[in-house]
Amino acid sequence: MDETQIYARIEDIFEDVFDEASIKITPTLSAKDVNGWDSLTHIRLLLTIEKAFKMKFSTAEIGKLQNVGDLVSLIKARATTD
Amino acid sequence: MNALYTELQWLPRVPVEFAGRLKALENARGSVGRELQAVASYALDLNQLTKLGNALGKARLEGMSLDPLTPFRLAVLSNSTIDLVVPALVASAARHGLALEVIQASYDQVAQEALTPDSKVNGSNPDAVLLALDYRALPLKLSLGDAEASFATVQGSIGYLQALRTGIKTNSGAVCIFQSFPPPVETLFGSLDRALKGTMRSLVDSINCGLAEFVSDSGDVLLDVAALAETVGLANWHDTQLWNLARLSFSDELIPLYTDHVARTLAAIRGRSAKVLILDLDNTVWGGVIGDDGLDGIQVAQGDARGEAHLAVQRLALDLRQRGIVLAVSSKNTDEVARAPFEKHPEMLLRLDHIAVFQANWNDKATNIQAIANELSLGLESMVFLDDNPVERGLVRTLLPQVAVPELPEEPAYYARTLAAAGYFEAVAFATEDLKRAGFYQDNAKRASLQKQVGDVDAYLASLDMTITFQPFDATGRARIVQLINKSNQYNLTTRRYTDPEVAAAENDPKVFTLQVRLADIFGDNGMISVVVCRPAGDGVWEIDTWLMSCRVLGRKVEHMVLREVLAHAHAAGIHKLRGVYRPTERNKLVVDHYARLGFTKLGEESGLTRWELLVDCAQTESAPIKIFRVNERSLA
Secondary structure, rough: OOHHHHHHHHHHHHHHHHHOOOOOOOOOOHHHHHHOOOOHHHHHHHHHHHHHHHOOOOOHHHOOOOOOOHHHHHHHHHHHHH | OOOHHHHHOOOOOOOHHHOOOHHHOOOOOOOOOHHHHHHHHOOOOOOHHHHHHHHHHHHOOOOOOOOOEEEEEEEEEEEEOOOHHHHHHHHHHHOOOOOOOOEEOOOHHHHHHEEEEEOOOOOOOOOOEEEOHHHHHOOOOOOOOHHHHHHHHHHHHHHHHHHHHHHHHHHHOOOEEEOOOOOOOOOOOOOOOHOOOHHHHHHHHHHHHHHHHHHHHOEEEEEEHHHHHHOOHHHHHHHHHHHHOOOOOOOOHHHHHHHHHHHHHHHHHHOOOOEEEOHHHHHHHOOHHHHHHHHOOEOOOOHHHHHHHHHHHHHHHHHHHOOEEEEEEEEEHHHHHHHHHHOOOOOOOOOOEEEEEEEEEEEHHHHHHHHHHHHHHOOHHHHHOOOOOOOHHHHHHHHHHEEOOOOOOOOOHHHHHHHOOOOOOOOOOHHHHHHHHHHHHOOOOOOOOOOOOOOOOOHHHHHOOOEEEEEEEOOHHHHHHHHHHHHHOOOEEOOOOOOHHHHHHHHOOOEEEEEEEEEEOOEEEEEEEEEEEEEEEEOOOEEEEEEEEEEHHHHHHHHHHHHHHHHHHHHHHOOOEEEEOOOOOOOOOHOOOOHHOOEEEEEEOOOHHHHHHHEEHOOOOOOOOOOEEOOOOOOOO
């Protein structure tokens, strides 16, 4: 899976989780940029991503995530090692 | 995990229009309650439930009417994070007919909220307070092998819960809903944990028992979360990573299941549980089709895997009847044929005197269910309808959306479990009057008179996206053709039986017109469902030697489409007249008017046998919304 594909799927997931179609997904996008991206929606976002990509993130990996770019790198790394 | 529970498989799958219907709600005029309930009635996942719950909250804020949903104010006290649960709970409550408003106390402020008279919860005038606590909320300490200390710990926990109750009762007067406690997965010794006093498992077991006793004495409500966790498996229920990360008490994947259980409990408190179970017969109450397979052919015996699956449905129905649920039957059958197994089959558990209303006829099931509701003087929202056939389920859902209609899996062994899992008959109390209730509705299997047809059946049929395939007999289809010719009893005009070589002879005889018919729809391929054979009978005349159809596709105008096809071929072959005959048997009363309904003229009658004819060029035939597909057709010039 390449980054473009990952971004495309993440865009759908953001729309599903935030119920908002207009969020522009960029590598630097982070919680402060999106209305409603609080700590619990963050958990719901990660759970939805885990389910969609059929992978589980470790607590340490989740703790290091700063923005969408980090998230995509993590998914990419997981997709190749799993 | 078991998908029946995690994916709420008794509910229909979410349609693609889900998002669009939610958006449309924003600009809706008038009351949105009915549409909210309709959208909530699919098997929604956590994100979908969240969106729906938020949409309901928004509609309420904007002052839109949520009628006919019943308002319910629920305060929730919890030692875990319930923010993910609350919108899902609001959506699940809409599924059960409630307009739920949740008053959420601050995280882990259980005792303060319960005991302070003017706390947020006590001041909010709730209808009920849900104590969504898990074992981590209890003052538990291990006291291995020490019966006395263990007893003290259990009493301490029960005392704590009682104190919370007293606080809530005194300060708000609301009903308390307690949750039983799923024990943690990890054991200390292993199996010994169950037996040894003072282990975590033993303590939690004892607390659950004590809680059940105290709740039944106090008149509060118990939500058996421990049973729910056992059902899906403790290791699936508890997700330690999620607890550590976000203080979620149980796995996110089980939130839709949990919120549905909370919602059905709230609905039961409001007296909104179902009261009537309406059963289809063929392939639901027994295996096979009574009209075709006969009393000896249906599968309903102990020792037969298929039969036992259907007996389990009967057992569950009987047990429900014992607790006061009224049983009724809606079946497409001739009345006396449908009653025969109840009267004569030795293995049947259900008998006619268990059934309050017995509707066996050839009308659509929505009309029959309306008649059952009228006969019992109960609302449609009290009815549950169990049927193996997805087309019948779809029809009833479309025309009578108030009736609960569970989806059923392919495998009949899981029918009873699926019906039980859906929880339509949830109750929060059991009184001796319940035992007598089934008797109020004099169980005499009476027939209810039909009113006029409910709703637009044609529009529903059009939505099935049916495709009919016409094809002359061929070697590939022959086995099934022979089977249908020798098995079909009900929709069979002449009941002529033919062997494989006889069918092959018809197939290869250019003077004989043969037709095998298949039907597919949105629910799948029904396979071959009709067979016609016409033989030359003099100059320009075809005699319809055989015309049969599977009762599974009854009421879908297949016979009209078949006639059009026969006429087209007759015309192309220079035939000007079709002759038909109805030969009565014990089982084919269903088609006594077949030719009359299709516009044939009656020529004569002798001891029940009737003869008919239709002039090919003058025939007026009804059309139906079915796509036509032809394979290997002989020329239709």
